[in-house]
Amino acid sequence: MLLLPKGLSKGEKEIGNAMCSVDASVGVSPTSHPQLTSLLETLSDTLIFLDPSATIYYASTRAAAMLGTSKQKLQGGTLWQGAPHLVGTALYQAVTTAIHTQESLAITYRCPITQNWLRVRLLPTHGGVLLFFQKGKEPVRLSDALPQSEQRYRSLLESFTDGIVILTPEGLIIDINQHPLVVAQVSREEVIGRPMVDFPTWKSAPVAQKQLRAAIARASGGETVHFEVRLYPQAEHYRDLALVIIPHHADNQRIEYLTCVGLEVTERKQAEEEWRVLLDVLPHFVWVMRPDGSPSYQNRRWRDYTTVAVEDDQGIDGWSHWIHPDDRQRVLETWQAAVQSGNPYEVQHRLLEGETGTYRWYLTRGVPRKDQQGVIWQWVRTCTNVDELKEVETALYQSRERMRTLMDSNIIGIFISRDDEIIEANNTFLRMTGYSQEDLRQGNMDWFRMTHPDSFTRTQQAQQELTQHQTLLPYEKEYVCKDGSRLPVLVCAVAFPFDPSQNICFVLDNSARKELELRKENFLSMASHELKTPLTAIKMRLQLARVRLLKQGLGEAATMLSRAEEPVHLLDRLIGELLDVSKLQAGKLDYLYEPVDMEALVYEIAETTQLMSTTHTIVVHGSAPGTVIGDKGRLEQVFINLISNAIAYSPDANTVDIDLHATSEAVTVSVRDYGIGIPQGQREKIFERFYRAFDLSQRAVPGLGMGLTIAQEIVTQHGGTITVQSEEGKGSTFQVTLPLERPTS
Ligand code: ADP
Numbered sequence: 001m002l003l004l005p006k007g008l009s010k011g012e013k014e015i016g017n018a019m020c021s022v023d024a025s026v027g028v029s030p031t032s033h034p035q036l037t038s039l040l041e042t043l044s045d046t047l048i049f050l051d052p053s054a055t056i057y058y059a060s061t062r063a064a065a066m067l068g069t070s071k072q073k074l075q076g077g078t079l080w081q082g083a084p085h086l087v088g089t090a091l092y093q094a095v096t097t098a099i100h101t102q103e104s105l106a107i108t109y110r111c112p113i114t115q116n117w118l119r120v121r122l123l124p125t126h127g128g129v130l131l132f133f134q135k136g137k138e139p140v141r142l143s144d145a146l147p148q149s150e151q152r153y154r155s156l157l158e159s160f161t162d163g164i165v166i167l168t169p170e171g172l173i174i175d176i177n178q179h180p181l182v183v184a185q186v187s188r189e190e191v192i193g194r195p196m197v198d199f200p201t202w203k204s205a206p207v208a209q210k211q212l213r214a215a216i217a218r219a220s221g222g223e224t225v226h227f228e229v230r231l232y233p234q235a236e237h238y239r240d241l242a243l244v245i246i247p248h249h250a251d252n253q254r255i256e257y258l259t260c261v262g263l264e265v266t267e268r269k270q271a272e273e274e275w276r277v278l279l280d281v282l283p284h285f286v287w288v289m290r291p292d293g294s295p296s297y298q299n300r301r302w303r304d305y306t307t308v309a310v311e312d313d314q315g316i317d318g319w320s321h322w323i324h325p326d327d328r329q330r331v332l333e334t335w336q337a338a339v340q341s342g343n344p345y346e347v348q349h350r351l352l353e354g355e356t357g358t359y360r361w362y363l364t365r366g367v368p369r370k371d372q373q374g375v376i377w378q379w380v381r382t383c384t385n386v387d388e389l390k391e392v393e394t395a396l397y398q399s400r401e402r403m404r405t406l407m408d409s410n411i412i413g414i415f416i417s418r419d420d421e422i423i424e425a426n427n428t429f430l431r432m433t434g435y436s437q438e439d440l441r442q443g444n445m446d447w448f449r450m451t452h453p454d455s456f457t458r459t460q461q462a463q464q465e466l467t468q469h470q471t472l473l474p475y476e477k478e479y480v481c482k483d484g485s486r487l488p489v490l491v492c493a494v495a496f497p498f499d500p501s502q503n504i505c506f507v508l509d510n511s512a513r514k515e516l517e518l519r520k521e522n523f524l525s526m527a528s529h530e531l532k533t534p535l536t537a538i539k540m541r542l543q544l545a546r547v548r549l550l551k552q553g554l555g556e557a558a559t560m561l562s563r564a565e566e567p568v569h570l571l572d573r574l575i576g577e578l579l580d581v582s583k584l585q586a587g588k589l590d591y592l593y594e595p596v597d598m599e600a601l602v603y604e605i606a607e608t609t610q611l612m613s614t615t616h617t618i619v620v621h622g623s624a625p626g627t628v629i630g631d632k633g634r635l636e637q638v639f640i641n642l643i644s645n646a647i648a649y650s651p652d653a654n655t656v657d658i659d660l661h662a663t664s665e666a667v668t669v670s671v672r673d674y675g676i677g678i679p680q681g682q683r684e685k686i687f688e689r690f691y692r693a694f695d696l697s698q699r700a701v702p703g704l705g706m707g708l709t710i711a712q713e714i715v716t717q718h719g720g721t722i723t724v725q726s727e728e729g730k731g732s733t734f735q736v737t738l739p740l741e742r743p744t745s
Contacts (some may be wrong), residue, residue: 048079049125050498052099056082056127066133079131079173080193089166091120091255093176096256098122098129117184160572163262169220169247171195171213180262183233196260200237205231212243219258220244226290258664284361285383287319291376293339295319298335302383307354324350324359335366340621342376344370350387361390413489413507420448422504432489432509434482447505452478452486462491466503476510487516525582525679531575539568571703577706581689584713591631593716595741598635598667599624599660606658607635609643616647618656624662624669626740634714635738638722641707642671642734648701650675654732662740664718677728687712688725711736 046066059074059082074082079095090109092155093399098105102124109116116135123130157164163180165173173191181188184200191199196216197209208229215225225245241262249254280287280300288297295318306322323331327349338345344367350359362383369378369528405416415422422445430436430691435445451459456597466472474492480488493505542565549558585590628635646656652742653674678686682693692705708722715722719739727730 010287048131050079051127052127054269080174084224085682089175094122098124162264165196165260166364167196167258167260171216183305201233215245219247219256222247240266255266305353322352338366360387416504417447418502420446422447429507433479444653450479466495521582521585524578528575528578535572580710581706596630597626597631598628602669603638613647620658623665624658624660625663626667628738629741630718638711638714641711646671646673666737666739668737672733672735677730677732678726679728683724
């Protein structure tokens with residue numbers, strides 16, 4: 001039994017009852033009952049009968065007259081198509097509700113086209129609904145909530161400067177505000193009840209039409225759909241619209257109608273296009289994404305890099321296809337965590353280059369853009385190539401590893417010092433010196449304090465060298481180990497360019513070599529001793545034999561014997577030098593100090609050496625009055641050596657000049673020859689032990705390279721200096737300066 005709403009007019013009640021009887025027989029409509037039809041036609045009301053799909057089954061003559069059409073034309077179409085004059089959101093809502101709930105209701109609304117107030121009563125009939133239209137009055141009472149809300153709805157609709165369209169789930173326009181009508185230059189009557197895709201501005205844009213159709217279909221399925229389209233209202237001009245279609249649900253989740261809101265974004269789009277040109281030239285990849293991660297924009301760089309067209313990877317995680325498989329999981333997890341927290345994120349990973357098929361390292365950064373309520377409405381993601389940085393990182397890692405390998409090697413001791421403190425040392429150095437990592441941590445290792453006092457002077461020199469040149473060539477020194485023992489080492493170092501107070505030192509244990517050297521010195525000393533004794537005996541016997549031969553009047557035999565004395569003399573000199581060198585090495589060269597008249601000494605030596613030379617004339621020039629406190633024998637040794645060398649290394653000359661010169665402070669003796677000279681690079685080295693300047697012409701000159709070492713040692717011990725000036729092929733001058741004894745006042 002149909003429940004009729006209260007307050008029905010007499011006529012309405014009659015019809016209601018008649019319809020109830022019709023309801024009883026399924027499939028019966030007013031048109032199939034001539035009696036009923038005539039009854040309906042007698043009524044003064046405007047009457048429309050709809051079936052469950054809102055299709056007009058029957059419209060009374062008055063209804064046809066009100067709509068300015070014939071009854072036949074109305075019949076068979078939907079109410080929205082047949083009676084657009086009557087359509088308004090409130091009516092649409094009421095019809096769908098009444099059909100669905102099969103409950104009677106009544107509304108008063110203002111027809112959006114005629115602007116007349118209409119009162120409509122809706123009577124459900126067997127799945128369909130019967131509509132009675134009456135002219136209504138504008139509601140004045142505040143308690144009349146429905147008309148008031150209708151009014152509010154309309155003014156809201158019209159206050160919106162862009163377009164709003166209310167659609168049936170099928171996409172037919174049931175209401176629209178002024179703006180789109182003005183743009184398209186059409187009247188409301190022309191579009192109400194028509195599909196939105198046929199709206200004039202859309203008709204000329206097939207691509208947009210396609211997008212709209214798809215969006216309506218999705219929205220009818222319950223989805224809120226955002227999309228952007230380009231329309232061409234006039235041939236030359238276009239308008240960009242950002243649209244959203246929102247489905248509205250009735251209480252039972254059924255979709256009642258759709259609201260389509262369109263915003264004109266032409267200017268924003270133009271600005272965006274300018275930005276895109278800029279973004280396209282950037283060396284970075286840029287994405288703009290919707291909150292769900294689906295890209296709304298990707299710059300050209302990215303498309304060029306992947307060689308994939310934009311539409312091919314539009315999906316939410318479409319770009320992850322290009323991430324290296326080993327990195328993909330990590331990257332997606334980072335992104336998902338960022339979406340959940342709403343925080344910016346950063347992640348490094350490899351991306352596949354489409355053309356070469358190789359992976360490159362990128363730093364991806366994502367930043368959310370939020371509205372005033374803190375809701376994310378966009379993500380901006382950039383990718384920066386960090387391949388070179390990665391290469392540097394790898395190189396750094398490798399160099400660290402190399403450094404570690406070096407440090408860990410047990411061949412050489414290595415430590416890093418800051419000023420005097422050792423701040424890092426490898427195990428080899430610790431083992432060599434007997435210290436532990438703990439000593440190191442506690443700052444107990446000070447390399448200068450660990451230096452043996454005997455090496456202080458040399459170490460200070462080395463320090464200066466390092467400060468000056470940032471590198472220190474290997475030199476010998478001794479450390480004192482933790483247990484107090486001495487450790488001979490060979491040390492070299494480099495200062496760090498970033499902080500010259502920090503050095504890295506390489507330390508080689510030199511004790512084995514030192515031990516060997518010591519044994520060699522001992523051997524030399526012992527051998528020269530052992531040789532010296534029989535040689536002295538031979539020398540004495542030769543002298544004795546020569547004297548006896550002379551006495552016996554055998555002069556010729558005595559002369560021959562004296563020739564044999566020459567090599568013996570040379571041998572004696574060499575053995576003497578060997579002995580001196582080993583003594584010198586052991587610091588045992590002893591001196592007997594006395595006042596020495598240098599001028600007299602030099603004349604004496606010149607005379608003696610002249611006796612031995614048949615090839616050269618030795619000439620002494622100048623004078624040098626004054627006394628030197630020294631060991632006469634040793635000083636003699638110095639000048640004999642210099643004069644012997646001058647003769648020996650000037651085979652083609654015949655003079656050796658000796659110059660004497662004195663100041664109040666010192667006496668200087670210069671020995672000049674006109675011989676082969678000494679090459680530039682070797683002048684410093686000739687004073688080193690066993691060093692002989694390399695020259696084939698001197699190979700014939702016997703010698704061991706020890707004479708000048710001993711001479712320098714003797715002169716230094718006397719507080720003097722010995723220097724050399726030389727020119728290859730022209731000769732050399734050795735100059736010895738010795739301090740004079742200060743007169744006691
Ligand atoms: P020795 O003469 O026994 O080789 P020295 O120590 O006296 O040793 O001299 C070292 C080296 O210095 C010599 O081998 C020689 O090459 C060079 N030298 C020394 N004096 C002279 C000189 N007057 N002229 C050229 N070379 C010299």
